[in-house]
Amino acid sequence: MFEGFPRDSIQFFKDLANNNNRDWFAKNKTRYENVVLNPALELVTEMAEPLKKISRHFVAVPKKSGGSLMRIYRDTRFSKDKTPYKLNLGVQFRHEFGKDVHAPGFYFHLDAEKIFVGAGIWRPNSKTLNAIRRHIDDNPRRWKRTKNTKAFKSTFELHSESLKRPPRGYQAEHPLIADLKLKNHIGLVPLQREDIFSRSLIDTLSMNFKTAMPYVRFLCDSIPLPS
Numbered sequence: 001m002f003e004g005f006p007r008d009s010i011q012f013f014k015d016l017a018n019n020n021n022r023d024w025f026a027k028n029k030t031r032y033e034n035v036v037l038n039p040a041l042e043l044v045t046e047m048a049e050p051l052k053k054i055s056r057h058f059v060a061v062p063k064k065s066g067g068s069l070m071r072i073y074r075d076t077r078f079s080k081d082k083t084p085y086k087l088n089l090g091v092q093f094r095h096e097f098g099k100d101v102h103a104p105g106f107y108f109h110l111d112a113e114k115i116f117v118g119a120g121i122w123r124p125n126s127k128t129l130n131a132i133r134r135h136i137d138d139n140p141r142r143w144k145r146t147k148n149t150k151a152f153k154s155t156f157e158l159h160s161e162s163l164k165r166p167p168r169g170y171q172a173e174h175p176l177i178a179d180l181k182l183k184n185h186i187g188l189v190p191l192q193r194e195d196i197f198s199r200s201l202i203d204t205l206s207m208n209f210k211t212a213m214p215y216v217r218f219l220c221d222s223i224p225l226p227s
Contacts, residue, residue, distance in 0.1 A: 002042040004198040005110070006035040013087055013112040020083040032072070036089055037064070043108075043201065044068045044091060050206035051093055051106075054213055057226050058105060059096050068093055087111055093209075095225055102128075104219050106209045115196055117205060119156065119212030120186040121219050128223055133167060133180050135222035140176055146218045147179075151211050156187030185219055187212055 012035050016025070025032070041062045048060040061067030070090035076082045094105030102125065107118035124132065136143045147158070163181040166172050170180050195204050213227075220227035 002039065002046045002199060002202060004201060005039045005196045007197060008035045009039070009089075009110065009196070010112055010193065012036060013089075013110075016085060017087050017112060020085055020087070022084055025085060036072075037069075040069055040089055040091060044093075046202055047093065047205060050202065051209070054206070054210050055217075055227055057096050057220075058093050060093050095220065097225055104216055104223070104225065106205075106212065106216070108205060110196060115191040115193060117189045117191060117208045118186055119209065119216055120184070122184050122186055124184075129183070130167075131224075132185060132219060132222040133170070135218070136176055136179055137170070137174075139218075143176070143179070143218065146214050149214060152187070152215055155208065155211050156189050156215070159186050159188050160184040187215055 008031070012028070012031060015028070019025075041064070044060045044062040044067065051058050051060055059068070063069065065071060068091050070086075070092060072086050072089075074081075074084055074086050076084065088109060088111035091108040092105050093107070094103040097103070098105060102121065102123050104121045105119075107122075109116050109118065121128070121132075147153070160182040162178070162183065165181075166174070166177055167180055170177065174180060189208055191204065195201055217227040
């Protein structure tokens with residue numbers, strides 16, 4: 001049963017930042033499992049039922065690899081940064097038809113400096129991004145209503161990089177050009193550190209996921225995916 005993350009989870013990531021090497025991690029692997037990995041798997045397990053109440057199309061898969069829990073091991077093959085470990089815990093409850101982290105879904109992030117909840121779609125491929133743009137263009141009233149809903153707007157802040165120029169097929173004078181230039185569609189809400197140390201984190205995540213569901217549904221309808 002998930003009872004919150006141990007307080008040492010924060011310190012673990014601080015220590016990892018100062019010792020991002022395989023020897024240190026090997027000596028601290030049991031600590032990682034006790035204060036990060038195992039509590040995260042318990043959290044994912046217990047989020048399955050709350051997620052079903054929000055939408056049956058988003059899944060919680062409590063597996064060390066290939067499930068909702070994102071690997072702590074970095075892929076350094078094509079990166080200038082050759083440090084072997086990520087400095088955060090990432091948990092994605094993605095759409096059942098999603099194959100990777102670029103699928104629509106909900107997200108929980110924990111590191112030594114910040115803790116937050118995310119909702120939406122991160123770095124979609126060009127085909128998906130173009131579909132979202134068309135859906136915004138075709139449904140401007142619904143889009144504005146969705147992203148400006150009082151509950152969502154007062155809780156989540158939209159974060160994304162933007163194109164410098166209008167995307168192909170859209171004029172600079174388009175009334176929604178700022179939204180059409182977005183590269184990501186992600187809403188974030190910060191959590192307090194104390195939020196993660198008790199079982200109430202399940203309720204906190206569930207409440208925020210429910211608030212973001214109309215926004216995520218709009219994105220799913222764009223692709224299209226059932227929501």
